[in-house]
Amino acid sequence: MEYLIGQRWVSHADAQLGLGVVVDVEPRRITLSFPAVGEERTYAIDNAPLTRLRFKEGDHISTVEGLELIVTGVSEHQGLLMYAGTDHHEQEQHVSELELDAFVQLTTPQQRLLNGHFDRNEDFALRVATVQHTDRLQRSPARGLMGSRTSLLPHQLYIANEVGQRHAPRVLLADEVGLGKTIEAGMIIHQQLMTGRASRALVLVPPSLLHQWLVEMLRRFNLHFSLFDADRIAAMAEGDPEAGTEDDTAGNPFEAEQLVLCSLELFADDPALQQRALDADWDLVVVDEAHHLHWSEQSPGEDYRFVEQLSTRSAGLLLLTATPEQIGQDSHFARLRLLDPSRFHDLQAFREEEKQYRQLSAMADMLEQGDIPGDLPADLDRTQDAETLIEQLLDRHGTGRVLFRNTRAAVEGFPARHLHRYPLEQPDAYAHAQLELEYALHPELPYQDDSWLDFDPRVAWLEKTLKALRPQKVLVICGNASTAVALEHHLHLRAGIRSAAFYEGLSILERDRAAAYFADEAGGAQTLVCSEIGSEGRNFQFAHHLILFDLPLNPDLLEQRIGRLDRIGQQHDVEIHVPYLEGSAQETLLDWYDRGMDLFRDACSAGYMIFQTFRERLLPELAQRSAAFEQLLTDTAEFTLRTRKELREGRDRLLERNSCKREIAVGLIEEIALLEAGDDLERYLETLCDAFGVDQEFHSEQTLVLRPSEHMLTGHFPGVKDEGTTVTFSREKGLAREDIDFVTWEHPMIIESMDMVLSTELGNAALGTIKLKGVPAGTLLLEAIYTVNCVAPKYLQVERFLPLSPIRLLVDARGKELAELVPHERLNTLVERVKKSTALAIIKQVHEEVDAKMRLANAQAESRLRTVLESAEVQMRADLGAELERLEALRRVNPAIREAELEHLRHRIEECAVHIRHASLQLQALRLIITT
Numbered sequence: 002m003e004y005l006i007g008q009r010w011v012s013h014a015d016a017q018l019g020l021g022v023v024v025d026v027e028p029r030r031i032t033l034s035f036p037a038v039g040e041e042r043t044y045a046i047d048n049a050p051l052t053r054l055r056f057k058e059g060d061h062i063s064t065v066e067g068l069e070l071i072v073t074g075v076s077e078h079q080g081l082l083m084y085a086g087t088d089h090h091e092q093e094q095h096v097s098e099l100e101l102d103a104f105v106q107l108t109t110p111q112q113r114l115l116n117g118h119f120d121r122n123e124d125f126a127l128r129v130a131t132v133q134h135t136d137r138l139q140r141s142p143a144r145g146l147m148g149s150r151t152s153l154l155p156h157q158l159y160i161a162n163e164v165g166q167r168h169a170p171r172v173l174l175a176d177e178v179g180l181g182k183t184i185e186a187g188m189i190i191h192q193q194l195m196t197g198r199a200s201r202a203l204v205l206v207p208p209s210l211l212h213q214w215l216v217e218m219l220r221r222f223n224l225h226f227s228l229f230d231a232d233r234i235a236a237m238a239e240g241d242p243e244a245g246t247e248d249d250t251a252g253n254p255f256e257a258e259q260l261v262l263c264s265l266e267l268f269a270d271d272p273a274l275q276q277r278a279l280d281a282d283w284d285l286v287v288v289d290e291a292h293h294l295h296w297s298e299q300s301p302g303e304d305y306r307f308v309e310q311l312s313t314r315s316a317g318l319l320l321l322t323a324t325p326e327q328i329g330q331d332s333h334f335a336r337l338r339l340l341d342p343s344r345f346h347d348l349q350a351f352r353e354e355e356k357q358y359r360q361l362s363a364m365a366d367m368l369e370q371g372d373i374p375g376d377l378p379a380d381l382d383r384t385q386d387a388e389t390l391i392e393q394l395l396d397r398h399g400t401g402r403v404l405f406r407n408t409r410a411a412v413e414g415f416p417a418r419h420l421h422r423y424p425l426e427q428p429d430a431y432a433h434a435q436l437e438l439e440y441a442l443h444p445e446l447p448y449q450d451d452s453w454l455d456f457d458p459r460v461a462w463l464e465k466t467l468k469a470l471r472p473q474k475v476l477v478i479c480g481n482a483s484t485a486v487a488l489e490h491h492l493h494l495r496a497g498i499r500s501a502a503f504y505e506g507l508s509i510l511e512r513d514r515a516a517a518y519f520a521d522e523a524g525g526a527q528t529l530v531c532s533e534i535g536s537e538g539r540n541f542q543f544a545h546h547l548i549l550f551d552l553p554l555n556p557d558l559l560e561q562r563i564g565r566l567d568r569i570g571q572q573h574d575v576e577i578h579v580p581y582l583e584g585s586a587q588e589t590l591l592d593w594y595d596r597g598m599d600l601f602r603d604a605c606s607a608g609y610m611i612f613q614t615f616r617e618r619l620l621p622e623l624a625q626r627s628a629a630f631e632q633l634l635t636d637t638a639e640f641t642l643r644t645r646k647e648l649r650e651g652r653d654r655l656l657e658r659n660s661c662k663r664e665i666a667v668g669l670i671e672e673i674a675l676l677e678a679g680d681d682l683e684r685y686l687e688t689l690c691d692a693f694g695v696d697q698e699f700h701s702e703q704t705l706v707l708r709p710s711e712h713m714l715t716g717h718f719p720g721v722k723d724e725g726t727t728v729t730f731s732r733e734k735g736l737a738r739e740d741i742d743f744v745t746w747e748h749p750m751i752i753e754s755m756d757m758v759l760s761t762e763l764g765n766a767a768l769g770t771i772k773l774k775g776v777p778a779g780t781l782l783l784e785a786i787y788t789v790n791c792v793a794p795k796y797l798q799v800e801r802f803l804p805l806s807p808i809r810l811l812v813d814a815r816g817k818e819l820a821e822l823v824p825h826e827r828l829n830t831l832v833e834r835v836k837k838s839t840a841l842a843i844i845k846q847v848h849e850e851v852d853a854k855m856r857l858a859n860a861q862a863e864s865r866l867r868t869v870l871e872s873a874e875v876q877m878r879a880d881l882g883a884e885l886e887r888l889e890a891l892r893r894v895n896p897a898i899r900e901a902e903l904e905h906l907r908h909r910i911e912e913c914a915v916h917i918r919h920a921s922l923q924l925q926a927l928r929l930i931i932t933t
């Protein structure tokens with residue numbers, strides 16, 4: 002090859018130099034300038050690692066002047082190339098190669114191959130494997146669900162899958178206490194983030210649960226939430242760079258992070274802060290313990306109004322509460338209204354609907370048995386199959402799509418609860434307790450000092466019981482902070498019992514320290530004395546003894562208290578100890594909960610309603626027990642039994658239908674198990690480590706230790722610490738060992754390194770030889786891997802209908818397609834590497850042949866692309882069409898749904914279709930194989 006001044010060449014030894022220009026030619030030496038890096042290099046002409054850069058028709062070029070052209074023709078003039086091309090305005094332009102921009106990136110596989118930038122065949126295989134795995138994961142029904150460090154529980158997976166896949170999930174997660182709503186919410190958030198449906202989430206929780214949420218999100222889902230409290234917000238406002246990135250300090254702190262966790266109380270009486278949170282665009286807002294949102298038809302509380310405003314701006318909304326009716330049916334309606342204001346717009350109508358549950362449930366049963374009920378609502382399409390009809394029935398006439406509730410009875414596997422009653426003699430000093438109900442239930446409250454500790458028999462009993470139960474952990478709950486503090490002091494200082502207190506007067510940090518001290522197995526506290534704030538949300542299932550120092554006047558609160566221990570993960574029966582003063586209001590309330598509602602043995606979702614029903618009769622009995630009390634107990638027990646039965650057959654049954662479809666959940670679990678079975682992931686991670694220079698060492702079965710080596714390809718490898726990181730592929734080990742990373746296909750280590758492969762050129766061009774019987778030596782085979790590239794606005798989420806969809810072609814000398822005949826994996830085992838100098842010599846000779854084969858491959862891939870796009874559009878129309886149909890049907894019964902909403906959805910369908918049709922092929926990797 003002759004070198005001439007002004008020609009453009011690239012160094013295949015060092016692609017980082019950019020495009021070089023020949024500046025000096027001597028008989029045996031040649032000098033090039035590389036303007037992109039400001040360097041000159043001189044090479045011996047005989048073995049210069051240089052490749053002439055020659056663009057072809059259809060290539061994209063840019064000039065130093067910033068002109069961008071698509072090449073339409075190439076000619077040579079006195080040894081220099083002249084390019085003809087069209088610019089953005091379809092104007093024809095002519096440029097000399099001298100004018101080309103030196104910052105050329107030779108990243109397309111074809112450019113790199115033809116310019117001698119080869120990768121190892123192992124890297125090529127890694128790239129193809131990465132494309133295949135990505136596509137497989139994009140298509141997997143368990144997408145977004147396989148990455149959590151949790152046991153695979155059907156009711157949680159069903160909900161997470163059902164909700165997480167929605168475009169804008171708006172649901173109330175109302176599983177009974179301790180069944181895993183936080184975990185379900187984490188799974189939904191994870192799935193939404195993984196699938197690109199959401200990228201910004203705001204989680205609002207009570208202050209006492211902040212840290213627990215933070216830790217659960219991190220250890221179970223690898224989700225790094227930023228905890229915002231008053232200090233952090235103040236620091237950001239003052240421009241502390243440590244509190245946020247620099248340019249955030251001047252702006253809105255809520256925009257500085259993608260995943261924000263804070264307490265709802267942070268916004269109380271602070272409209273400016275509320276406004277900033279409202280101004281930050283959220284895709285998903287989550288409110289835990291949502292029964293606290295204050296609402297009445299006339300005057301909704303500030304917290305409710307704030308969440309309502311957030312809810313209108315955020316596409317997704319998750320509300321969590323185990324006791325949705327804790328404050329009554331109306332406020333339950335208020336929460337549903339936040340989720341779907343078009344469906345829940347009329348309180349009166351909602352009250353009427355609630356009465357219809359039993360009838361609906363019977364209809365669903367009939368449909369399931371293949372009969373069409375005579376009273377089936379007219380808006381349902383009777384020609385549909387039974388399953389669709391049931392779904393429509395639940396959605397349009399029940400709380401179908403928005404409310405999920407699993408009960409202990411349906412989930413099974415929970416331990417039994419045992420009540421232990423301890424009657425104690427009423428001391429004379431409490432005689433005044435007859436006066437007010439609050440004092441009757443908490444007789445220690447009127448005392449300004451701690452003198453009651455000396456004569457209240459519950460205190461001595463507590464001390465004795467704790468000592469008897471030693472060393473078992475015991476959770477003590479009482480209604481008030483002052484009681485909790487006094488009791489804890491007493492136990493700690495006077496009785497020598499290792500204890501901690503947990504109450505609203507402590508800072509969040511102090512509360513978490515107390516809880517951690519209690520949780521500590523070796524040397525931790527034997528007992529934690531909590532005020533009522535300890536009865537919500539916290540995980541204390543490592544203990545199985547609960548002492549209720551008093552009883553709350555709300556059955557839902559009692560259920561929340563018991564739920565601290567009676568939750569997933571509890572290994573023993575739950576022992577509930579209740580000391581009470583004989584003849585007091587406490588005894589009456591205990592009798593009513595126990596013998597009337599049977600609440601200690603069994604949770605009851607209608608607890609508050611039953612309480613309301615008997616309230617007027619119960620309250621006087623608490624003040625002064627009368628002969629009528631026995632009748633009250635009998636009536637309550639009968640009513641509770643009836644209500645439980647009705648719920649089982651009516652509302653709960655309806656909700657259960659909707660909250661866990663077992664076949665679907667089992668299918669998901671099988672899919673995840675399949676992805677975890679075998680050693681695909683382990684082998685893939687090993688090849689990644691080989692490619693990126695990460696050392697691996699066997700730790701134990703399915704477990705490796707990864708360490709950065711001295712030969713790292715990049716500065717770091719995701720998730721591998723300098724001192725090494727231990728990873729396991731076993732879910733069981735991952736659950737048992739917090740110190741080991743549980744790696745799945747959705748672990749950030751895998752996701753980020755897959756991204757690293759696909760976003761760089763690693764492995765996109767390779768060359769090798771094989772011996773094939775019957776094929777003459779010197780025959781060329783071109784292996785080309787394409788993927789589908791759809792450029793569309795993110796909000797359309799087109800990738801859910803159109804994943805990468807790799808197309809592999811293997812074109813032989815005569816243009817025959819051999820991909821099926823010779824699979825990629827087989828080629829990998831046969832192919833041999835070629836010395837770089839030989840490869841360069843080969844490539845120089847086969848430019849034209851490669852170009853010709855590429856044209857053939859492109860044409861074939863294009864025709865396959867059409868089929869892929871057509872089926873993607875069909876899928877999209879089916880999915881979004883069903884959504885549209887639902888909205889149209891709802892609109893017929895509910896005029897509050899605006900025509901504009903329907904129009905918006907129709908428009909989205911057409912927009913998706915346009916983008917799908919315009920999707921193009923991207924050549925991911927190219928391998929030239931020569932037979933020997």
Ligand SMILES: Nc1ncnc2c1ncn2[C@@H]1O[C@H](COP(=O)(O)OP(=O)(O)OP(=O)(O)O)[C@@H](O)[C@H]1O
Nearest residue numbers: 151152178179180181182183184323538540568569
């Ligand atoms: N799939 C699971 N695998 C392992 N642990 C789980 C799983 N689901 C829940 N848990 C554990 O069970 C406990 C209860 O879960 P979680 O806190 O999500 O329940 P909840 O319904 O939100 O409770 P509450 O009603 O008290 O707010 C937690 O300690 C949680 O870590």
